[in-house]
Amino acid sequence: MKPDVVLGNDVVDLEEPRSAGKAADRRFVARVLAKVEREGLDRADDPDLELWSLWAAKEAAFKVVSKLRGTPPVFEHDAFVTSWNRTTSRSSMETEVRAGIVRHGEVRVDVSVLHRAGVLHAVGHTHRAPAADVAVQVGLGRLDDAGAPWAAGLDELLRRFTPREADAIHSLASAAVRLGARRALAARAGVEEHRLQIVSRPGTTGRRPPFVLLDGREAPADVSLSHAGAWIGWALWSHPDFGLAPPPDTG
Numbered sequence: 337m338k339p340d341v342v343l344g345n346d347v348v349d350l351e352e353p354r355s356a357g358k359a360a361d362r363r364f365v366a367r368v369l370a371k372v373e374r375e376g377l378d379r380a381d382d383p384d385l386e387l388w389s390l391w392a393a394k395e396a397a398f399k400v401v402s403k404l405r406g407t408p409p410v411f412e413h414d415a416f417v418t419s420w421n422r423t424t425s426r427s428s429m430e431t432e433v434r435a436g437i438v439r440h441g442e443v444r445v446d447v448s449v450l451h452r453a454g455v456l457h458a459v460g461h462t463h464r465a466p467a468a469d470v471a472v473q474v475g476l477g478r479l480d481d482a483g484a485p486w487a488a489g490l491d492e493l494l495r496r497f498t499p500r501e502a503d504a505i506h507s508l509a510s511a512a513v514r515l516g517a518r519r520a521l522a523a524r525a526g527v528e529e530h531r532l533q534i535v536s537r538p539g540t541t542g543r544r545p546p547f548v549l550l551d552g553r554e555a556p557a558d559v560s561l562s563h564a565g566a567w568i569g570w571a572l573w574s575h576p577d578f579g580l581a582p583p584p585d586t587g
């Protein structure tokens with residue numbers, strides 16, 4: 337079952353040492369930004385922030401396009417072209433949100449990029465079909481968040497997954513983000529978490545788009561996962577009818 341809403345998300349750890357000063361690397365900028373984006377970078381008050389916001393938006397859109405096509409396109413960053421249309425500051429929470437569109441050929445992905453101290457979180461979505469409810473739910477956390485559901489070692493976390501889920505997991509962050517997303521989806525859809533699985537088809541480690549199973553069957557929902565440094569982020573959508581069917585009778 338293909339979900340009506342298709343999601344992508346990307347986290348950028350701004351404290352990663354290689355992030356600082358990257359906007360001055362003209363070869364990198366020429367490779368990843370389209371002309372119109374480079375012009376925006378030249379006008380930006382904070383060029384590094386502008387560069388990584390564009391990067392995060394493109395990566396989120398790449399994930400959307402991969403899922404729409406059923407196979408990833410060649411990732412030529414400059415073929416994903418971003419235009420911002422809004423910036424909202426919420427100074428009390430030290431956050432800023434930019435909103436815009438990333439175009440890739442005929443595909444148009446709505447994106448928003450949250451900037452909070454030390455991190456960017458981009459979320460993109462597009463529609464495969466008109467959806468009754470397009471509210472996308474996002475989550476952002478850190479591996480060292482005290483009391484989080486993922487606050488444990490990898491061996492302990494792996495015990496909380498089915499073999500099919502665990503097949504795609506390759507690191508602590510990879511496990512943590514799936515736990516965070518699975519729990520959030522259970523709460524959003526009002527189903528018991530043990531009925532849900534976040535799985536991937538066979539493929540190259542780290543290049544396998546995730547999807548959702550409910551009681552072992554593909555569900556009318558979508559999920560996107562990202563991890564960078566100590567940060568994990570996810571985006572979720574579920575159809576309003578998700579989980580209305582009772583669980584299969586296992587007795």
Ligand SMILES: CC(C)(COP(=O)(O)OP(=O)(O)OC[C@H]1O[C@@H](n2cnc3c(N)ncnc32)[C@H](O)[C@@H]1OP(=O)(O)O)[C@@H](O)C(=O)NCCC(=O)NCCS
Nearest residue numbers: 346347399402408410411510542543544545546561562563
């Ligand atoms: C998708 C991609 C851009 C994400 O890379 P990243 O920023 O390092 O990783 P993130 O943490 O943001 O995202 C990873 C998650 O995205 C998901 N994902 C991976 N590939 C995906 C895809 N094509 N579409 C949607 N989701 C994808 C997985 O859930 C993955 O989680 P996992 O590693 O725990 O399995 C990268 O995997 C990729 O495919 N790059 C393209 C490389 C390419 O085409 N090169 C061609 C030129 S040589």
